[in-house]
Amino acid sequence: MADFSSIIKFLSEREYKLVTAESCTAGMVTSLLATTPGCGAVLEIGYVVYSEKAKHYCLGVDLQTMDAFGLTSEEVAQEMALGALDRSGADFAIAVTGKAESNDELGGVICFAYALRMYHITKVFTQTKKFNGDRETVMRSAAEYAIVNIPNAHNQLLAQFLLCR
Template sequence: MEVLGRVSEYLQQHELTLATAESCTAGLIVSELARVPGSGQSIDCGLAVYSPEAKNRYLAVSFDTIDTYGLTSEETAREMALGALDNNNANVAVANTGIAGPEPHDGIPVGTVCFAWAFRHADNTYLYTETRRFPGDRNEVRLAAAHYSLELIIEHHRVVTEGNAPLVSN
């Protein structure tokens, strides 16, 4: 709970509003953050988008991106985060897509999660992507991925505000 409290406090102090686009965590990111009293003022929405059609419909993820790179890819996570940022009342978006288990899929090992963090700051958009592999069963992977995605909001946002973050051309 300490990590969740720290993230909630950081979001509030920096007037950040979060939107999530979650595939393998299925809403767990926003649900975990909501465990902290008062965190609701920093949450705009949490979208659970499993299917390619839902990713396209709600987040404008291109079917070409999914066909070319796959559902579990940083490219898909990138488009999910940018779609969540653009389609909601948020200035930070977190997205993930991956294989929580119980079986590998398309040669991708269980525990593989692709993340993207998108930030709107000073009229610019910044984006980070990363792929990690977490140990454990399905729900352990989901929880670890949810907490990891929240923890990295702080680190990435600090770099954004220092002016050293990767800029997305709009």
């Protein structure tokens, strides 16, 4: 099992509260973080929103966004992250959506969004990656990637804040 203590430390040192919004990883990001000592200092809440209806009602993802771009899209991931931030006391969000398993070209394609709220301003960084393997392997790989990518996403988000100056 991977050790995420450095990620917990990273978030804790910045005094961030984390919210997760997960679809295809079905809560695995939150679960993996929860196995790490010290997670209670940073983990605020985790949403598991599998269906379009859940994404809309729980996180406020616009139905038109899902219709226009599909569930496997950075646009949906972005709205999931923003909705999770808006509905929680957190200031850092991770959202994950995609297809862990399918027979088409979207099989293994996972979209990530990271959002950071600072000084009443929110910035979002999105990314899409393709993972190979069976359903469980893709889910685990995507969840682990979502976590270990936090420092990189944080740097991307800070750069956006600096551009606002």
